[in-house]
Amino acid sequence: MRSARTSIVAGIVLMTVGVLLLLDLLGIVESAAYLAPLIFAAVGVLFLSLFIRGRENWWAAIPGSVFLGLAAVITATQLTDGRAGGAFLFLFMAAGFAAVYLRERANWWALIPCGVMFTLAIVVALPQELQGTPLAAVLFLGLAATFGLLSLVPVRTADHTGRMKWPLVPAAVLAVLGVAFALQATAVLIAAEYALPAAMILAGIALLVYAFRARHHGQHKTHGA
Structure with a gap:
């Protein structure tokens, strides 16, 4: 059954490429404009079909999303002149990592590149007027x-299932930097050179508060034991 499905997908891809080449020879269409995104999309579909077949193939969502994103970028670039076409690659990659997590919840790490790719998609799609500190804030x-x-996100370990606390540290630091850049972009800060200090x-301060709370929680847990 699996080999039959693979043969069907490969047969459709070969037929489509052959039709495009034939139309190119006849001078009806220029196949070069469609061949590259079609090949990328076909490879992406093959990886996604592998991803759908079994839970152990969760990794296939990553290359599949990359190839589909490349096909989308090339197609968007050919159809439009905007720079937002590059955002499609990051959006597809974000969807790929999200699929990795949804397929196997133990892969909580996939949420980090998922959020990073989604953020980069927004950054790339920002208009030219928002370059500089607004871009850094976003x-x-x-x-x-x-x-x-x-x-x-609840994470399952050998002992129990609970939420992780360490992501709050980089979240606090990055949030402070983001707010600082946002304030600088809106001219709320007195001078730009004061933003970084x-x-x-x-x-x-955020790190010290976190360390104090973690230590206090550890001591309380020890005394409670």
């Missing part, structure tokens, strides 16, 4: 949201 806030959401001070 980047850091998006990464902060990624780690913040990761702290809410203020962000570092606030990040240090």
Whole structure:
């Protein structure tokens, strides 16, 4: 059954490529414009079909999303002149990593590149007028949201199932940097040169608070035992 499905997909791809080449020879269409995205899309579909076949093939969603993203980027570039076409690659890759996590919840690490790719897709799609500090604000806030959401995901370990606390540390640091860049972009800060020192001070305070709470929680747990 699996070999039959693979043969069907491969047969459709070969027929489509042959038709395009024939139309190119007849001067009806220029196949070069469609051949590259078609090949990328076909390879992506093959990986996705492998992903669907079994839970152990969760890894196939990653290369499948990359090839489909490349096909989308080439197609969008040919159809439009905007720079937002590059965002499709990051969106497809984000979807691929999300599929990895949804297929196997033990792969919680996949949420990190998923959030990073989604954030990069937003950054690439931003208009030219928002380059500079607004772009940096979106980047850091998006990464902060990624780690913040990761702290809410239940993770199963050998002992128990619970939520991780360490993602709150990078989430706090990145959020402080993102807010600093956002304030700088909206001219709320007095001077641009104060943004980095203020962000570092606030990040240090966040780390100290986290360390104090973790130590206090550990002592309380020890005394309770």
